[in-house]
Amino acid sequence: MSAPPLSSPGRMRSAALGIAMGAANAIGYLVVLLLSRSLGAADFGGYSALSAYGVLLSIPAGAFQVIIARRIALDRTGEVTSGLRATLLLSAVATVVTVAIAPALAAAFHLSSVWAVVLLAAMLPGMLITGCLQGILLGSHRLPALALLYIATAITRLVAAFVAAALRTDVTGVMAAMLIANVATVLIGAWLCRRELRALPATGHGLVAEMVRSNSSLAAFIALTNVDVLLARHFLSPHESGGYALASTFARAIFWGTQFIALIVVPRMHRVDATRALLRATGLVVLIGLTGFAIVAINPRFWVTAAGGQEYAEYGPLALACVLLGIAWALAQVWLFSEMSRGRAALGALTWLVTAAQIAVIALWMHGSGAQIALVCGVGASVIALGGLIELRLRR
Helix, strand or coil: CCCCCCCHHHHHHHHHHHHHHHHHHHHHHHHHHHHHHHHHHHHHHHHHHHHHHHHHHCHHHHHHHHHHHHHHHHCCCCCCCCCHHHHHHHHHHHHHHHHHCHHHHHHHCCCCCCHHHHHHHHHHHHHHHHHHHHHHHHHCCCHHHHHHHHHHHHHHHHHHHHHHHHCCCCHHHHHHHHHHHHHHHHHHHHHHCHHHHHHCCCCCCCHHHHHHHHHHHHHHHHHHCCHHHHHHHHHCCHHHHHHHHHHHHHHHHHHHHCHHHHHHHHHHCCCCCHHHHHHHHHHHHHHHHHHHHHHHHHCHHHHHHHHHCHHHHHHHHHHHHHHHHHHHHHHHHHHHHHHHHCCCCHHHHHHHHHHHHHHHHHHHCCCCCHHHHHHHHHHHHHHHHHHHHHHHHHHC
């Protein structure tokens, strides 16, 4: 069953999703603004490293989103599912493991309390369940509801950051506030999907096997876009790691802000014009990325101080370099999501190799500054995007 051609109302819904994800990205900047100022550079680096670890553990959420969306869109007997049973099982395992190694993680990230890690572990079920709910809405073509869920997620995090900053809490206090926001997001998503949750089975045929296969590609991409913060925290000074964490937010803004393009590509990979849709998506990502680069290039120092304050003023040039890194990440994201929607994993395997090579190069050589780390990561992401283009040419 092919996805129907995109009508004018369909284009409007897609545009609404893009606007919502862009707004959520902008709200994410406000979260960074609040926390980078209230925590200070050294603690903000620790918070960013802990958050990056949480993102790595929540990898299955993105895989479930893509898989559930594809299954609902294709509507094949025995495959349609909400995915909640597998989600709850995986999240329980991840939570228990994280709590068990919490003391070691707190020491590795130079955190003042082990409770910050425990609170992060408590957020993992909510992260994975939200991924399932997003997949339900995407596969059902309920793009306005999906847009609302993205906005709700961003707003609850903003409120949590505001409260934490107002109370001048440390990293542990920030994580406690974020846990409350996490629960609120799940409740909102469950309400939006209440009709589908009653109708859809909790599991489907071959769900776990497909999740493992697709999860490999998505896991590779998330590792690709998060190891830089962990490496920066390890090799740079605490203050420099905080500066890199703030500058890298500009990179994440690009691929977060263009993620809606990668998501919209997913159900179109089963249409006859799949190649054209993919190339158009690539061009749109480049256009948005270059626009962001031009805006930041006018005055990098202004943008980085606006985000974090005068303490981060010296990291303006690094923020500009990170915009280019974000463009490379965004291109890799589009190609990987399109491959996942077709059930393939060659590009995902390449991403794992590139990520391993990046870690080796940074660990052994290019770790003297944040600029060196960003350069290595940008080259790696560009290799993945180029690999996707080459694969497309060979396939055609």
